[in-house]
Every structure is written in structure tokens, then in C-alpha cells.
Amino acid sequence: MNLRNELERTGTERGLWTEGARIVAAVSGGPDSMALLHMLAALAQEGKISVIAAHVNHGFRIEESAHELEAVKTYAEKLGVPCETAVLDLPSYIEETGMNSQAAAREKRYAYLHEIAERYGASRIALAHHADDQAETVLMRVIRGTGLTGLAGILSKRREKNVELIRPMLRMNKSDILRYCEEHHIPYCTDSSNKERHYFRNMIRLDILPYLSRYNPQLSQSLHRLADVAGAEDEWMEKQTEALFAQLVTLSPNECVVNVDDLSGLHVALQRRLIKLILSYLSKETEKISFEQIETMRLAAAAQMPSTWRIDAGAGIRCAREYNLMRWFRIPQQSLNDVSAYSYEVGRDGVSLKADPCGWIFDFIRLTAGQHPRPASRYEACFDASELTYPLIVRNRRPGDRIQVLGLNGSKKVQDMFVDEKIAPLERALYPLLFDAEGRLLWIPGIRRSSHALTESHTKDVLFIRAQNE
Template identity: 30%
Template sequence: MDLLDKVIKTCESRDLLEPGDAVVIGLSGGPDSVALLDLLFRMRQEWQLSLYVVHLNHMFRGAQAEEDFQFCRELAAKLGLPFFGYRIDVTEYSRSRGLNSQHGGRLLRYLLFSEVAKEVGGAKVAVAHHRNDVVETFFMRLLRGGGLKGLSSIPPKRGNVIRPLYDVTKPEVEAYCDQRGLEWRLDPSNNSEKYWRNRIRLRLLPFLEKFSADLVESTSRLVEIVRSENEFLEELTQAAWDQLVQREKDWQSRGKYVFAWDEFTAQPLALQRRLVQMAYLKMGVSDYQLSFAHVEQVLDLVKNQGGQQDLPKGVRVQVSKDRVGFFLSEPGKPTGSTPAKASALPRRQLTFGENSLPEWGLEITLKQCQNWPTPEELRDALAQQRDTWHRGGNWEIWLDAAKVALPLSCRQRLKGDRFRPLGMSGSKKLKDYLIDRKIPREKRDLIPLLCDQQGIVAVVGHQQAEDTKITDNTTIALRVTFRQTRQSPLEA
């Protein structure tokens, strides 16, 4: 079967594409993404596809990386396709978030893909993972002791991200490039055994193929089986969640999920573990599951019918003789941080685009931009907006995207909150800042705070933080606009 026909079959059978779709293509310049671009371009007319090309220069490899950037831009121009190119220091981006450069680069790429997809009107995002990538990921997660979800490896589709090469092997991609006479760029780091994924690909898989010549095919079949069984268990978990989770307003309004102890412990161990994971993910503080060790610590508390456990990203579990509860403590300070007063308004995680927060009387819009005012213009505009905001108008800030630890969220103040107001050299207690601003005590807990994973980004309507401001070195910006949709809680 011709590779084009095989990819079309994958798109149809796995419901990846429909005629008339807009598709953002992640193009690194390597053979996989070049083949993907060529295949989708060949499908473009019959499928009536609108194609857009995105490339990120991670600034890892100096002149070589810039040559990759120019190659991708010229290839897009040759095909007559819109090109979105970015140059961002991924090493610094990752360091500021406590991530390794591989993880940080992946997060940033998908952030850019998502933003371009929204900018062009809700496109799908096509990336060039193929069957060999699926097998590599399976063995990486197997060696780390992953559960069924992890062993499901890379899915053919997740949200708006699609993988048209999912049923294609690496040798098939390379043969296609040769047959089509496609040029592509070589990233030397792909052959470096510094990275664990590369060691899996270069050393482990060739060794295993000595015992199973069809290792890629047989492992791919196993992944399909594991994925379908994991999906079934996820359906069972959701059904158990819907039946068991407590929905009393006073608990839910404070960002809590609660189970009756006897009902929770009546579930099979596999469902208990999955309910713990589901509760954690539904708190909205992380896109990643808890480690096995954390889950077992929670279940030990449940078994002993008492105690509390702090989990990553400011989530706390409390267990009593009759309840198992999950709730949010202060991000970054999960031990001993409690709200300054009983929370009346929940913490809300924000996404790119429009976010409606009716409980706050707000609409918050996040947009990524490549053009922005000068730092001086921004300071002047911020000062002018304060009076406008308190007369019911809008408030807008600009952030340096490389300094923001996404996701952003909106919350009330917490005991011990500190931030560095714009223009200050040191941090200040939020309580002292609000006193200096002559905010009445009864209104201080009702002021929205825009936060990232490291702390306060802005005191909405008053001041943004120095740490995330635009500078002359900014390469990409986030524009955050706040619009009051009714009387603000601050003015109530």
C-alpha cells in the first residue's frame, strides 16, 4: 500500500481528519515532520484542508538551529503555506520552571501549537509521531513502572492533537522521503545517548529485536490492547466518581471533593487508586498524574482512618473515620497554608482564549502575542487603568511568556501571600500592600489574584508583579484582559 493511502486510511479509521479541516503542522525540519507536511499537502486539495506551519527554534544549537528555522520557513514558502516561526531560549524557559530542557521544550511547543490553532480559528494540530515513537514511549514507561494509562503510550488523538503517521513505521517514513526526493535536516542530538529516550531507541530496542524480529508490530498490538482496556477502566472510574463523590455546596464551593469513607473503601483497590488520581487531576493544579508512592500514601491514610497528606501542587488529603477529602492549600506552600478567611470563591484555572468566571463577575482573556507596547508605555497604561477599573471598566496587563509558569489561575488571597509589586526590588506581604492601598479589611479577601505556579502575577485592578513584566529582551508576550461582567465582588 502506498504510504499516502495508508495515512488516509489512518485518518479515516481513527477519526483524525474531516474534509474542510484547518490543520496546524508542527515542523522541526527532520524527516518525520517533513514527510507529514508533504503527505498532508498532497491530501490538501481532495480533503479541502487549510494548512499552517509552526516551527520553534529552541536556541539549543546556535547556527545549526537557525539554519533549521530558515529551512522550515523556506519549505513553507515553497508550498505557499502560512508560517509561524518562534525563537525562544528553551533552556532558560525550562530552568525558570524547574524542568529539564526536553520537558520544557515539549510544553512550550504544544503551547505554541495551541495558540496558533486558536489564532487561525480552531484548527487541529498534527504532529509527526509514528509507530516506532509509540514503541519507544511504551518501553520508557514500562521501565519506570507505569500503570495501564502510561503503558497506553502515545494516543493517535488527544483533544485537538492528531498523529496521522500513527500506523507508519520509521523505515517507511525514511523510504517515503527518499522516493519523493524530500530534503530534511538532521538534529545531531537525536543520536546522543545523553537522553534516556535515545538510549532506549539506540541500545535497548535493537537488543530486544534479536529476540523478536517483529518487535515494533507486536508491541504496537499490545499498546492497542492496553489502551482499550484502560479506556474501559476509565469509564468505570467515572461512573464510580459520579456515584460516590459528595456534592454538598459548602464543600464543593471551597474546591473540595469528598467521599464517604465506607463507600470509598468498598471499592476494589484498582478503583480506589484511580479515584485518588481523578480527584487530584480534577483539582486543576496539574496535567500529570500522581506517582504510585503518593497514591499509596493516600490509601494508607484511608486504611488507618485518620491523618492528612500533602500532595504536589498544593493539594491536601484529609481522612477521618467517616470521610476522605481532597482540597487546595496554597500553591507552593502545601504545609500549613490556609485561606485568610473561609473561602467564598473557588480557585479557577485559566486557558488561552476567553474564560468566564461568573462567580467573580469577570471574563478573563489570555492571548499570546508577538508584538506589544514598550515597557514605558505599559507602565503608564497600568497606572491610568486603575481608576477606570473601579468605575467598572477593563484592566489589562502584558506578561513575558518565558517568565510565566503556566497554567495561570484566579484565586483569593491566602495567609502568608507575598509578591513583588512592579518597580520594587524586593517582595512585600500582600496584606501590607492592601493596607497601604487603603483597601478595607472586609474587601481584601474578595480581590482577584492572577497567579501562576510560582506565585502572584497580579493583584487584579491594582498592580502586576515585577517578576513577569515585559522587558526589552522579551521574545513572546501574554496579553491578559479582565472585563467586569457584573458588579465585582470587590465592589459588592
């Protein structure tokens, strides 16, 4: 089937746009988005819609990015489509915020697309995700661990702010899109970063999907079908949960309250969904709240559990059981920010230290030649004392702190380590770090040690450290 007809049919079936709709097309310069621009421009020429192209240069690949911007502008002009472009300094923004590059790029890119939509009065932003992207997304989520919502993959339509994000190419395969570009002489750029395997999605596309496809040549189609089935069932479940939310939850601007019996009386699947919906009502930053945290809150409503209880759920939310009520409420921002810096020094003869602000206790044990205990957990570490500069320092995190991670090339931000390990934001501000007198971060207890002062079989002076959190 002609892809342009397929795009129009998908738009009609899934209600992605109506006659006369004004649409912002996000165009990166790759084959997918350039094909999307070509198809939408054809519909615009027939008077069915109007289109504005929008392109963002993130500032990562200097020469490539500049070429992509010019390619998009030139092709949009050839098609008679207005084109808006932005050049961003993402590296500086990443350094300032501590976000990872992909999250920062997405945040800034979508902010710009919304800005263009508002400027032109557009009701929709069209994105060029296709069937291969869908398969990759579902497999990524399966590997990382997901529920029914994650299996639904990328949605063809989703409201964000006052605009609908639409993906009219989700049924199209990459190979068909490339063929379409060839047939219609559509120029496009190739992003060199798509071959860099330190991005998980690239590993999925380049290595894992091809390997698994040996056992099921139709794997991509199977994953796409799974997303369709899961998406429909997830949508139905979400509607049931929204009805329960309206029926059972007492709302205020910063708080949600549910009767314990009402929550525990629901099917377990609806309990989990209702808690997630409550968290989403209170915060837009709930992605990092884990399944284990959801379960802890769900089980707290059981009859045999303590009648008073509380936990920091993450995303600036606290959950508390108060007798027959479960309460979720936003923690005042002042409480999140008012964390005093602390710092303790430990000399060569130091034996024990309690860091009062965080409640952690450190034991320092000097061992002689021949004594080489193996740390029993990430809460124990051994160092070659002859390579340490004293006094050692136990303190909380400061902006820009980095660790030379054992087993990895280069250093990594402590903030990123906390995010990777799902350390709650409230805990991060007080979490203890171990430095030497030269400012080298030696150890993040319970997470990772650095590559400095490693012990060998011939090490004569070993410092064994044990940390525990009261």
C-alpha cells in the same frame, strides 16, 4: 500501502479530522514532520482540509536550529502552505524556572502551537509521532514502571485546551517514512542531539531496543500492539471511573469528598483510578505523584485504619481522612509560598543541631586517625574535616543552589535533585542543606553528598554526620 493513503485512512477510522478541518502541522524539519507536512498539504490541495505549518526554534543548537527553520519555511512555501515560526530563548527560561530542558521545550513548543491554532481558528494540531516513537515510549515506561495507562503509550487523539492533538502517523514505521521522503524528494534535516545518549529516549532507541530485538525481531511491532490493546482497555476503565466519579464524589471548586465506605467498597483497580481522577480534577501537575502515595491514600480508607489522618499528596493537594469521609483539597497558595528562610551555623566543636523549621536533627562526631566508619545510609556522611571551611551552615534552599554531585561530571540544581527524588513541593521549601563557609553545598541529607572533602584511608581528621527527620 502508499503512506498518504494510510494517513487518510487512519484519519477517517480514528476520527482525527472531518471534511474542511483546519489543522496546524507541527514541523520540526526532521523527516517525520516534513513527510507529515507533505501528506497534509496533498489533502489540502484536494480541498479536503486546510493546513498551517508551525515551527519552533528552541535556541539550543544555534546553527542547526537556524538551518531547520529556513528549511521548513522554504518547503512550506514550495507546497503552498502558510508557515508560522518562532525563535525562543529556552536556555534563559530553563535557568529562570529550574525545569529540565526537555520539559521546558515541550511546554513552550505546545504553548506556541496552541497560539497558532487560536490565531487561525484551527481545531486540531497534527504531530508526527510514528510507530517507532510508540515502541520507544512503551518500553521507556515499562523500564521506569507504569500501569495500564502508561502501557497505552502515545494516544492518536487527545484533547488539550480547546484543540485536539492528533497523531495520524502512529501506524507508520520510521523506515517507511524515510522511503517516502526519498520517493517524493522531500528535504529534511538531521538533529544531532538524537545521537546524544544522555537522553533516556536516545538510549532506548540506539541501544536497548536493538539489543532486545535480538530476542524478538518483531519487538517494535509487539510493543505497538501492546499499546493498542492497553489503550482500548484503559479507555474502557477510564469511562467506568468517570461514571463513579460523577456518582460518588462531592465536588466544590477546591475540594473533592468521598465516603470512606464507598471508596473502600470498590475493586482495588477502580479505587486507584478514582483517586488519580480526583487528583487530576484538583491539579494539572500530578505526574510526579507516585504509586506509593496513591496506595497510602487508598489504604487510609480501610476500616482498620485511623479515623483521622492526613498527608500532603503533592501537586499542592492535601488528603485527609475525617472519620467516615476522605477529603482531597488544594492547599492555599499562601501556605505554599510563606516559608521563611532559615540558617544555622555549626562551629568546629559543634556536637548537635536541631533545625526547628524543618524538624531535622544533625549530630556532628569528630573521629581520629584510623576511625573510618562507612555511612549506613544516605542519612549519614563522612567528610575530611581538614578540607572544610568553618563554620558549617545548615539552611534551606535558595534560588540557584547547585551541588557538585559525587559520581557525576559537573553540578546539578538542587531543585532538579528534589524532583528526581520525588520530594513533595511542600517539603522542598524547608528541606535542610549542609554548606561550608565558602558556600559549597556539601550534602543533601537523604539524597546525595558532594564530591568535596572525601575521606581516604589515610585521612586523619574525619567528621561523621548523622541526620534524622523527626
